[in-house]
Amino acid sequence: LDLIVGSVVAAPGPPTPAKRKPTKKTKKAVVFFEVEILDAKTKDKLCFLDKVGKVLPSFSLHWYPARQSIRLDPKGKSLKDEDVLQHLPVGTTATFYFRDLGAQISWVTVFLTEYAGPLLIYLMFYFRVPFIYAPKYDFTTSKHWVVHLACMCHSFHYVKRLLETLFVHRFSHGTMPLRNIFKNCTYYWGFAAWMAYYINHPLYTPPIYGEQQIRLALTVFLFCQIGNFSIHIALRNLRPPGSKTRKIPYPTKNPFTWIFLLVSCPNYTYELGSWLGFTLMTQCLPVAFFTLVGFIQMTVWAKGKHRSYLKEFRDYPTLRSPILPFIL
């Protein structure tokens, strides 16, 4: 309901609450709505418009559309941009409640910032930029080949994420609250620095089981990176460009997507796998800790997504678990 700056779709035609009359009539009756917008908290009348036909004049430029939440009930859910005034359960006098969502920032911006950080920060530690380690180590390189491998994997992971943000993902919401960027960046950048410090440390201890361990870890990591990417592509293909439709994801010809049979959010499953691989590769406790925290957060998200799938689709496959097959 892009009410404020933009046009309200008050479709012409006689109001038909239940049935839709075939639109072959030559006579075009224009229906006018009266719209009042109240503040959700104080119930103050913010704006009243009579005779809303097709276009609503803007009433406030301070609250740009992204931070407006317009709803039919003060405590209810927000209406969507695509909602049509005529199809909402209102009479010809519509009362909407407005809530300010606070300063907003686009998802793309947040993702790019939070992923660029770890990429660059890790490299700073890898190249042993001055003031991190003792001066005699400045600009030296590690003698362990696993450290070089780890740098490549870590960098690859975040480059992949950046490219996916730019070219693959199709976001449901345009924006999120501004304070999220500080929270998210602190998390990603902080952990990246903490991990990178130890992996690239002159006193780093390589994995106990040596080449075997590293090779297994690398296999797991690459497998899960490809898997994660496959899922992102599959999810993207569910949704035509510019749309915000939601469909049940199903396995495709790509074997990496067959995990959809058992899991609702396999992108998180593969992500967990990637980080487990990286933990095994580096044998570094901070990495294990990062993996654990990420896993907890992704489980919360997966459970939420799984629940909303179940709510939205009556025929949702019952074999699927949120994130771990049969377990979680």
Add this chain to the structure above:
Amino acid sequence: MASGEEDGTVEEKETNNKKRTKGTIATAWLTFYNIAMTAGWLVLAVAMVRYYLQKGTHKGLYRNIAKTLKFFQTFALLEVGHCAIGIVRTSVIVTGVQVCSRIFMVWFVTNSIRQIQNEESVILFVVVWTITEITRYSFYTFNLLNHLPYFIKWARYNMFIVMYPLGVIGELLTIHASLPYVRRSGMYSLRLPNKYNVSFDYYYFLIIVMLSYIPLFPQLYFHMLRQRRRVLHGEIVVEKDE
């Protein structure tokens, strides 16, 4: 602590009875718990006064009461459980943070760093804690028994104004005093290289803990002030937080 009991909507007699029994058990347990804790901290108070009157000095006082303090302060972990199972309507996180900070002070600072046990700051925070806890637990006890004398309510919502800052001063001074000993002994610290590729320096950790008082203390303090304004100005409030 205020019982979380509420009258269920009348659906079936069975579920209603079950709820009532659960509520009664919860109230009984909480009453017992709060009486026991009040008694425990009273014992502590008496022990401290007796020691000081007998010996005329605070040196060695901590060692004398250490066992009792550790016992009753650790027992307070149950309060997190009370919130978790819902018989007390307070946030688990808030209670968890408060109890953990106490446990930390008792076990990881005062108990493990013997050289600071005779510091005055230790006596300061132990005294403050004792007064605060006796007031708090007796408040909850009387609340549960529905016979709250005004002076207990008054004490709970006014003494913190002085006690909180004094307690913080005592705790900060104690941690500060322990720093040189921590540094010298390297206790609770892990150095590189090791097979976990991680390091931990307790000295810097303690410094970070001290710095964290700066954002945390005002929040707790102003929260209590807001609580006080609501309670003492006659508004109905469900005892939500300490």
